[in-house]
Amino acid sequence: MxxxxxxxxxxxxxxxxxxxxxxxxxxxxxxxxxxxxxxxxxxxxxxxxxxxxxxxxxxxxxxxxxxxxxxxxxxxxxxxxxxxxxxxxxxxxxxxxxxxxxxxxxxxxxxxxxxxxxxxxxxxxxxxxxxxxxxxxxxxxxxxxxxxxxxxxxxxxxxxxxxxxxxxxxxxxxxxxxxxxTKPEETQKPEAQKPTSETPSKEPAQLSEPIELVVTATRTEEEITNVPRSITVVPREEIEKQSAISNDLGDILGRTVPGLGPPNSLNRAGNAQTLRGRPVSILIDGVPQQGNSFVNTQLGYISPDAIERIEVVRGPTAIFGQGASGGVINIITKKPSEAGVTSTAQIGINAAAGGDAFLEEDSFGNFLQYGFSGQDKIFDYVFSISRDSVGAFFDADGDRIPSNNATSDDTVSTNILGKIGLDIGNDQRLQISVNHGNNSRDINFVADPITRTIPELQKTRAIRQNQIYQGTDAPRITSTSANLSYNNDALFGNNQLQAQIYYRDSEEVGVASDNRGRFGDSINRFRQSEEALGGRLQINTPLASSMSVLWGADYEQQKQGDSLREIFDPVAFDASSNDGRILRKVGEDVFYPAFDLSSLGLFAQLKWDISEQFLVSGGLRHERFDFSVDEFTPLLDNNFDPYVGPSVPSAELDFDDTVFNLGAVYKVTPDVSLFANFAQGYSVPQLFRVLNFLPVGFTIENDVGFLQPQKVDNYEIGVRGNWNNVQATLAGFFNYSSLGLSSRGLPDGTIQFVRAPQRNYGIEATLDWQAAKNWKIGTGLTWTEGEDDQDEDGDFDALRTLEVQPLKLTAYVENQTTPGWRNRLQLLYVGNRDRGFEAGSDFVSIEDYLIVDYISSFRIGSGSLEVGIQNLLNNRYSSVFSQAGGGLDELLNNYERGRTLSVNYRVSW
CATH class of the missing domain: 2.60.40.3500 (Immunoglobulin-like)
Structure with a gap:
C-alpha cells in the first residue's frame, strides 16, 4: 500500500x-x-x-x-x-x-x-x-x-x-x-544493485563517490575516479567565471589546467601553449580541429559561450590517434535545455584601465551573444551566435602594444554554433552540428622595424600603419566544421555503437610585414588553407558484468593546399603614408607545396573491474599514415638561398606502428585512490616544414628520416583524495621518444627543426579547500622539464622554453559575500628558466612574473552582472612567448597588457 x-x-x-x-x-x-x-x-x-x-x-x-x-x-x-x-x-x-x-x-x-x-x-x-x-x-x-x-x-x-x-x-x-x-563501462557489481541491512539504500559503500562522468580519456562515459590518468574538467560555470576577464580559451585554460603552458594573449596564432612540453590535440565534440599545417589557432575556432565543458587528458594518448603526443583538449559544446525553450543573452564591454591608458578610447571592446535551446518531443536543438570585438592593447606603462599576427588586438571574432538532435525510439539518436568561426583584423599599428637596429634588446614600440590591402584579402582566420553523429545503445542486444562523419575547412591569411634586408627580402605575408574529411566508429561490447571491450576504427583524409607567400609592391608601399599604407599584391610563390595525408587507426580497449577497489584497463591501437606530394621546386635551399637545381620528384610514403596502453586504479579508501599507467602516443611531425630549405638533389624516398612519425612512451603515477571539504591530486610523469621533434631558433629569424632522442618529465599538483561555509581556497602547481640529445652521445641538453614552459603556480580565494554577490581573487605565477639559455636553445633567460586578477559577480534581477579586472596590480611583464620569441626577433619582445577592466551582463529566460 x-x-x-x-x-x-x-x-x-x-x-x-x-x-x-x-x-x-x-x-x-x-x-x-x-x-x-x-x-x-x-x-x-x-x-x-x-x-x-x-x-x-x-x-x-x-x-x-x-x-x-x-x-x-x-x-x-x-x-x-x-x-x-x-x-x-x-x-x-x-x-x-x-x-x-x-x-x-x-x-x-x-x-x-x-x-x-x-x-x-x-x-x-x-x-x-x-x-x-x-x-x-x-x-x-x-x-x-x-x-x-x-x-x-x-x-x-x-x-x-x-x-x-x-x-x-x-x-x-x-x-x-x-x-x-548503466553503460557497460559503468556497470556496478550485482551486490550493489540491492541494498541489504548492512548496506542500506541511503549509503551503499560501493557507491559513496560522486558520479562525475568524462568521455575524453576512454571515448566512453566513465567516472573520473575510475580513470588511471590525469584529467582536468573545466565545467561551464568555471568557463563563465574566467570569461569575465578574457574570452580567449587559451587564456582560460592556461589559468585552470595543470601541465598546460601559461596564457599568451599577444601571440595566439603561435599556439605556444604545449601540454607537458609536447603538442596537444584539440577536439570539438570529439572531432579533430587541426591538420598537418601551420593553421594552428584551433582554440579560436569556438566562443566560450557555446561550450558546455572542456575535458583535458594530460599526457600522450593514442586513444584519439594523430597529434596527441602531449594530450587531448576536448571541447564539448552546449546541450539543449531540459524543457521548453531556454534563451541566453550576454552583453559586455572591456577597456584598458592602467597607467596613462586608463579608459583609452581605442582600447574599448565589446561582446554580444544570443543563444537558445530546447526540446520538442523527439527533437532537440541548440543555437548560439556571438560577436567579440577586441580593442587596442596597452601595457602597464600605457604604451600601445603592437602585434604582427591575425588574432590579437583590433580584431572582430564571430562564432555560430547550431545543433539538431533526433531521438529514434528509446535507444537511438541522430545529431548534426555545425560550427563556424571567423576572426578578422584591421591593422592600424605594427611593430616598428627600427627596433631591430637599436643595440641591446629593446621592447618593441608601435608605429601607426593603417594597412590597406589591394588585390587580396585582409588578415583573417576562418574555420567551418560539420559533424553528423549516430548513437545506438542497444545494437544486437546490449552493444553500444557511436558513429561520426565530419568535415572541416580552415584558412589563415596573415599580416604583411616589411622584411626587406632580412630573411625573405620583400614585403610579404603567408596564407594557408586545409580541409579534412573523416569518420569515427566505435562499439562498446559487454563481456561480463564487470568487463567490457571498446573497439572500432578512425579515418581521416587531409588535403593541405599550397602555402603561399604573397608579395606586395614596394613602390606603392613606400609612396603611401602610414595613414593609409598601400599593400598591393603583385605576385605570389609557393613556400610549401600542397600534399595529402591520410590516417587509419584500428583500436581495441578492455576495461575490467576486478573488484570494487581494483580496476584495470588497457588496449592497443594500430595506426597507419599515407603521405603523397606532387613534384615541386623548393623556394629556398638549406642555406636559405634561392633554390637552384632540379625539382623534387613526386613521392608517396606510408608509415605504420602499433601502440599500447595499460593502467590501473586502486581505491585505498572511499576517499583516496592511487593510479598508474603506461601509454604510448604516435603522430607524424608537421610535414610541411621539411618541404622547403632542401639541399640540391633531395628526394623524399631517400631522405625520409625527418618525416618519420614520433612514438612516445609515457609513464605516470598519481593519487587523488576527495574528502568532505578538501580535494587534492598529485601526479608525476616521465616520457621518452627515441626520435623526438624539437626546434632551434637561428639568428636570421628562421627555425631549425631537430629529430633526436627526447625526454620530458614533471610534477603536477592541485589542492582545493572549502575553508568555511562561504570561503573556498585552492592552488595548483606545474613543473615540467624537457631535454634532447642531438649528438646521441648520452648527454641531454635543455629544450627551448617555447616547448617546455617554466614552473607555473596558480592560486585563488573565493568568497560568497552575500547570497547574490560572489568575489574571487586569483593569481598566476610563472617562474624563471635559464636552462634553455645555458644550453644554447634559447637566446635569452626567462624572467619570472606574477599576475593577479579579480572577478566579482552580482545577481541583478534574473541575470548576473560580472566585473573582471585582469592584471589587477598593473604589473609590467613579458609573457614566456614574448621573452623567448623576442630573443630571436625583437619585434616579438612585447610587454603584456596592463590592468584591463571588463563588465558583462548575462541573463537566461
Missing amino acids: IQKWLLRGWFGAGTVLLMVTPTFAQNVTSKEIPQLSEVKQFAKSASLLVQTPTNNPSQNPQGDIIQITRVKANPTDKGLEIVLQTSQARQLQVVNRSSGNNFIADIPNAQLQQATGNAFKFSSEKPLEGITEITVTNLNENTVRITASGETALPKVELFDSGQGLIFGLAPSTSTAQKPQ
Whole structure:
C-alpha cells in the first residue's frame, strides 16, 4: 500500500506533499519527517509537489546559501536515489514543476560545489529504464536545479532528508521497478544493485563517490575516479567565471589546467601553449580541429559561450590517434535545455584601465551573444551566435602594444554554433552540428622595424600603419566544421555503437610585414588553407558484468593546399603614408607545396573491474599514415638561398606502428585512490616544414628520416583524495621518444627543426579547500622539464622554453559575500628558466612574473552582472612567448597588457 503524507514546515515557509513507498519508508523515521498531518489526494502524474510563497527561484527568503558538497547516485530495488550531500538538508527550499515528461525542482538557497572548488553540473544519461536523463546543475549563483526526464511519462519522485543530505528517490512511471541501466563501462557489481541491512539504500559503500562522468580519456562515459590518468574538467560555470576577464580559451585554460603552458594573449596564432612540453590535440565534440599545417589557432575556432565543458587528458594518448603526443583538449559544446525553450543573452564591454591608458578610447571592446535551446518531443536543438570585438592593447606603462599576427588586438571574432538532435525510439539518436568561426583584423599599428637596429634588446614600440590591402584579402582566420553523429545503445542486444562523419575547412591569411634586408627580402605575408574529411566508429561490447571491450576504427583524409607567400609592391608601399599604407599584391610563390595525408587507426580497449577497489584497463591501437606530394621546386635551399637545381620528384610514403596502453586504479579508501599507467602516443611531425630549405638533389624516398612519425612512451603515477571539504591530486610523469621533434631558433629569424632522442618529465599538483561555509581556497602547481640529445652521445641538453614552459603556480580565494554577490581573487605565477639559455636553445633567460586578477559577480534581477579586472596590480611583464620569441626577433619582445577592466551582463529566460 502506498502512503501519502502532507508535511508542513519541513523546509521553512512551504508545503511539501510527499509519496512514500514501502521501500523508501523503512528508512524514514519520525525525526526525519516532523509535523506529520492529514492525508491529501494528489495528481497521479507527479509524486512530489512543493509550494512556497514565491515563484521566483532567484529570490532567497532565508538569506543564506547552503553548500551542497557532493552529488551521489545510489541504486535501489525501486530505481535510483540522487543524494545532494549537505548537513543542512532541512533548511533547503524546494520549488517544483513539471513540463511534459520532465520533472523539474529548483532549490533557490543552494549551490553545488565541485572537487576543484568550483560549481559543476552533474549529468547522467539513460540512468534508468524509463528515465532518459537526470541532471543536477547550478541554475545561477544561488539556485540548484534538478531535472528528471521520463521516456514516455513523468517519472515518480520521492523526497527524503537524512543525516547525509537531501534525497530524491526516482522511479519510472511503470508499476514494475527497474534496476539502473548503466553503460557497460559503468556497470556496478550485482551486490550493489540491492541494498541489504548492512548496506542500506541511503549509503551503499560501493557507491559513496560522486558520479562525475568524462568521455575524453576512454571515448566512453566513465567516472573520473575510475580513470588511471590525469584529467582536468573545466565545467561551464568555471568557463563563465574566467570569461569575465578574457574570452580567449587559451587564456582560460592556461589559468585552470595543470601541465598546460601559461596564457599568451599577444601571440595566439603561435599556439605556444604545449601540454607537458609536447603538442596537444584539440577536439570539438570529439572531432579533430587541426591538420598537418601551420593553421594552428584551433582554440579560436569556438566562443566560450557555446561550450558546455572542456575535458583535458594530460599526457600522450593514442586513444584519439594523430597529434596527441602531449594530450587531448576536448571541447564539448552546449546541450539543449531540459524543457521548453531556454534563451541566453550576454552583453559586455572591456577597456584598458592602467597607467596613462586608463579608459583609452581605442582600447574599448565589446561582446554580444544570443543563444537558445530546447526540446520538442523527439527533437532537440541548440543555437548560439556571438560577436567579440577586441580593442587596442596597452601595457602597464600605457604604451600601445603592437602585434604582427591575425588574432590579437583590433580584431572582430564571430562564432555560430547550431545543433539538431533526433531521438529514434528509446535507444537511438541522430545529431548534426555545425560550427563556424571567423576572426578578422584591421591593422592600424605594427611593430616598428627600427627596433631591430637599436643595440641591446629593446621592447618593441608601435608605429601607426593603417594597412590597406589591394588585390587580396585582409588578415583573417576562418574555420567551418560539420559533424553528423549516430548513437545506438542497444545494437544486437546490449552493444553500444557511436558513429561520426565530419568535415572541416580552415584558412589563415596573415599580416604583411616589411622584411626587406632580412630573411625573405620583400614585403610579404603567408596564407594557408586545409580541409579534412573523416569518420569515427566505435562499439562498446559487454563481456561480463564487470568487463567490457571498446573497439572500432578512425579515418581521416587531409588535403593541405599550397602555402603561399604573397608579395606586395614596394613602390606603392613606400609612396603611401602610414595613414593609409598601400599593400598591393603583385605576385605570389609557393613556400610549401600542397600534399595529402591520410590516417587509419584500428583500436581495441578492455576495461575490467576486478573488484570494487581494483580496476584495470588497457588496449592497443594500430595506426597507419599515407603521405603523397606532387613534384615541386623548393623556394629556398638549406642555406636559405634561392633554390637552384632540379625539382623534387613526386613521392608517396606510408608509415605504420602499433601502440599500447595499460593502467590501473586502486581505491585505498572511499576517499583516496592511487593510479598508474603506461601509454604510448604516435603522430607524424608537421610535414610541411621539411618541404622547403632542401639541399640540391633531395628526394623524399631517400631522405625520409625527418618525416618519420614520433612514438612516445609515457609513464605516470598519481593519487587523488576527495574528502568532505578538501580535494587534492598529485601526479608525476616521465616520457621518452627515441626520435623526438624539437626546434632551434637561428639568428636570421628562421627555425631549425631537430629529430633526436627526447625526454620530458614533471610534477603536477592541485589542492582545493572549502575553508568555511562561504570561503573556498585552492592552488595548483606545474613543473615540467624537457631535454634532447642531438649528438646521441648520452648527454641531454635543455629544450627551448617555447616547448617546455617554466614552473607555473596558480592560486585563488573565493568568497560568497552575500547570497547574490560572489568575489574571487586569483593569481598566476610563472617562474624563471635559464636552462634553455645555458644550453644554447634559447637566446635569452626567462624572467619570472606574477599576475593577479579579480572577478566579482552580482545577481541583478534574473541575470548576473560580472566585473573582471585582469592584471589587477598593473604589473609590467613579458609573457614566456614574448621573452623567448623576442630573443630571436625583437619585434616579438612585447610587454603584456596592463590592468584591463571588463563588465558583462548575462541573463537566461
